[in-house]
Amino acid sequence: MAGQTPIIIVAQAxxxxxxxxxxxxxxxxxxxxxxxxxxxxxxxxxxxxFPPFDPSTFSSQLVWLAITFAVLYIALSRVALPRIGGxxxxxxxxxxxxxxxxxxxxxxxxxxxxAYEAALAQARQDAGKIxxxxxxxxxxxxxxxxxxxxxxxxxxxxxxxxRIQASKSAALGSVDAIATETxxxxxxxxxxxxxxxDVRAAVAEAKGAx
Amino acid sequence: xxxxxxxxxxHQFLITPVVSFGEGGFAFTxxxxxxxxxxxxxxxxxxxxxxxxxxxxxxxxxxSEMLYEFVANMVRSSAGTAGMKFFPFVFSLFMFVxxxxxxxxxxxxxxxxxxxxxTFALALLVFAVVIVYGFWKNGFKFLKLFVPSxxxxxxxxxxxxxxxxxxxxxxxxxxxxxxxxxxAGHITLKVFAGFIVTxxxxxxxxxxxxxxxxxxxxxxTALEFLVAALQAYVxxxxxxxxxNDAIHPSH
Numbered sequence: 001m002a003g004q005t006p007i008i009i010v011a012q013a014x015x016x017x018x019x020x021x022x023x024x025x026x027x028x029x030x031x032x033x034x035x036x037x038x039x040x041x042x043x044x045x046x047x048x049x050f051p052p053f054d055p056s057t058f059s060s061q062l063v064w065l066a067i068t069f070a071v072l073y074i075a076l077s078r079v080a081l082p083r084i085g086g087x088x089x090x091x092x093x094x095x096x097x098x099x100x101x102x103x104x105x106x107x108x109x110x111x112x113x114x115a116y117e118a119a120l121a122q123a124r125q126d127a128g129k130i131x132x133x134x135x136x137x138x139x140x141x142x143x144x145x146x147x148x149x150x151x152x153x154x155x156x157x158x159x160x161x162x163r164i165q166a167s168k169s170a171a172l173g174s175v176d177a178i179a180t181e182t183x184x185x186x187x188x189x190x191x192x193x194x195x196x197x198d199v200r201a202a203v204a205e206a207k208g209a210x
Numbered sequence: 211x212x213x214x215x216x217x218x219x220x221h222q223f224l225i226t227p228v229v230s231f232g233e234g235g236f237a238f239t240x241x242x243x244x245x246x247x248x249x250x251x252x253x254x255x256x257x258x259x260x261x262x263x264x265x266x267x268x269x270x271x272x273x274s275e276m277l278y279e280f281v282a283n284m285v286r287s288s289a290g291t292a293g294m295k296f297f298p299f300v301f302s303l304f305m306f307v308x309x310x311x312x313x314x315x316x317x318x319x320x321x322x323x324x325x326x327x328x329t330f331a332l333a334l335l336v337f338a339v340v341i342v343y344g345f346w347k348n349g350f351k352f353l354k355l356f357v358p359s360x361x362x363x364x365x366x367x368x369x370x371x372x373x374x375x376x377x378x379x380x381x382x383x384x385x386x387x388x389x390x391x392x393x394a395g396h397i398t399l400k401v402f403a404g405f406i407v408t409x410x411x412x413x414x415x416x417x418x419x420x421x422x423x424x425x426x427x428x429x430x431t432a433l434e435f436l437v438a439a440l441q442a443y444v445x446x447x448x449x450x451x452x453x454n455d456a457i458h459p460s461h
Contacts, residue, residue, distance in 0.1 A: 051223040051325075052393060057239065058327045061225070064242035065331055072249040072306060077298035080256040084278045087263050087271070094265060 179203045219400035223324055223393070240320045241328075248309045248322060277305070281446060288450040289457060296453045299339065303332060304446035311392060311438035315431070323441075324396055326389045333385035336449045344456035355459040384448055388441050395434045402427045 051057070180200050187194035229238040256277075259270035267275060281301045285293050307323055314321025322328055344352040356373040357366065405423035409416040 051220065051225060052389070053326065054225070057225040057241070057325075060237045060239055061241050061325060061327050062331055063236055064238070064245050065328055068242075068245040068249045069302065069306060069332075069335075072252060073298065073302045075253050076256070076302050076305070080253065080260070081278065081298050081301060083260050083263070084256070084274055087260060087265075087267075088275060088278065090263075091265050 176200075176203060176207070179207075219397045219404060222321070222396060222400060225325075241322055241325065244310065244313055244320045244322050248306060248313060251313075252305045252309055277301075284447060285450045285453075288447065289454040292457050293450065293453050296339070296343075296450075300446050300449050300453070303336070303449055304442055307332070307388065307445050308439065308442035311442055312435075314392065314396065315435055315438060321392055321396060323388055324392045326385065329385040329389040330381070332445075333381040336384065336452060337381040340452045340456040343453075344459060347457065348459050352456070352459045355455055359460055380448075380452060384445065388445055391437050391441050395430070395437050399427065399430050399434060402430060 180196070180203050183199045183203055184194050184196060187199065225239045225241050227237040227239050228243050255270075256274050259268075259274045262268075262271070264271055278301070281304050282294070282297055285297050285300050289296065310322040313319050314324065344355070348354075355377065356370050358369060358373065361369055402423045406420045406427065409420040409423070412419075
């Protein structure tokens with residue numbers, strides 16, 4: 001590459017020069033490349049020539065341009081530009097990596113928050129359930145105990161009722177007999193002769209009137 | 211220059227040997243010296259400023275990166291991603307022309323790009339790269355470059371010669387544009403600066419009269435800095451567009 005570049009430049013530059021100054025070198029067209037340089041050099045060597053158009057300096061400038069530009073191109077393309085490009089790429093990769101990492105961390109945070117929320121809701125639900133269960137079981141316990149007590153009381157009450165009824169009827173049964181005897185005795189004292197059956201019927205009648 | 215008081219705006223373009231290696235064209239002239247300085251400055255700056263490969267760039271490294279991005283975007287926008295293999299070439303041209311132009315703005319420094327042979331050689335190099343790559347990549351389809359698509363057949367005999375002439379005139383226009391801008395700017399600058407010296411020699415009235423060319427010289431100096439940067443940019447942009455023709459020859 002470095003070796004070829006100068007050759008191309010020199011050959012084409014002289015060709016182009018001939019093209020530009022075609023009128024001057026027309027009769028030398030066959031060896032234009034040499035003719036331009038020589039004609040100008042001999043004709044204008046001692047004349048006041050405008051420096052940028054002085055062909056005697058062309059070859060030196062072209063040689064040094066080829067050398068310096070080749071050095072510049074090779075050094076830039078091999079060392080300097082890959083280095084700068086590498087720096088820029090590394091920075092871009094770093095920034096993208098950091099952004100991705102931040103995104104990942106944020107997703108992780110979101111997930112943790114969601115998990116916490118879920119756990120909290122679960123705990124709250126559990127607590128409510130436990131409280132409800134406890135309430136239920138206590139109520140059931142109380143209900144059971146009350147039922148037992150009420151049943152006990154009911155039986156005792158009905159027993160007592162039965163006893164009261166029994167003694168009452170017993171007492172009432174004795175009342176009839178006593179009333180009959182008393183009435184018979186009263187009638188006998190008054191001088192009457194009371195038939196026991198009549199007395200009993202009268203007592204029953206009186207009892208019915210009361 | 212025998213007479214130091216005589217103002218000669220052409221003298222700045224004179225090529226004088228610094229070290230001569232005898233006969234032949236290898237004399238190390240002031241032109242060669244400034245080519246070496248140009249290349250040396252470019253490489254030294256780019257390599258030293260990026261030596262640390264810092265992720266967070268300093269000012270010097272940032273300038274290198276901006277130059278890189280600037281030329282890379284230029285090539286990508288005109289020649290596409292396929293043109294990026296010519297990025298080092300365009301970057302070399304851009305930096306060489308830019309720094310050579312800027313060196314020329316320093317007093318007593320030689321301006322490499324003020325010589326037609328230099329700009330013409332660079333333009334021909336671009337031209338050679340375009341033609342060689344164009345044929346190597348596209349074969350004879352590269353000649354489609356001269357046949358715009360969508361043009362009716364009976365117009366082609368007129369259009370094709372125009373296209374060929376316009377293609378062949380590219381290296382001339384590319385080189386003359388840069389050369390003439392730099393040359394004319396430098397001559398103008400020296401002529402106006404010469405007026406200051408000439409008028410200043412005429413006494414106090416001359417001093418008064420010298421104010422105008424002084425202002426002009428300052429203004430033209432600023433303009434020349436703009437031209438120096440702009441011409442390097444134009445050279446690089448046109449190179450990118452010509453390379454685009456080599457990659458995509460059909461219009």
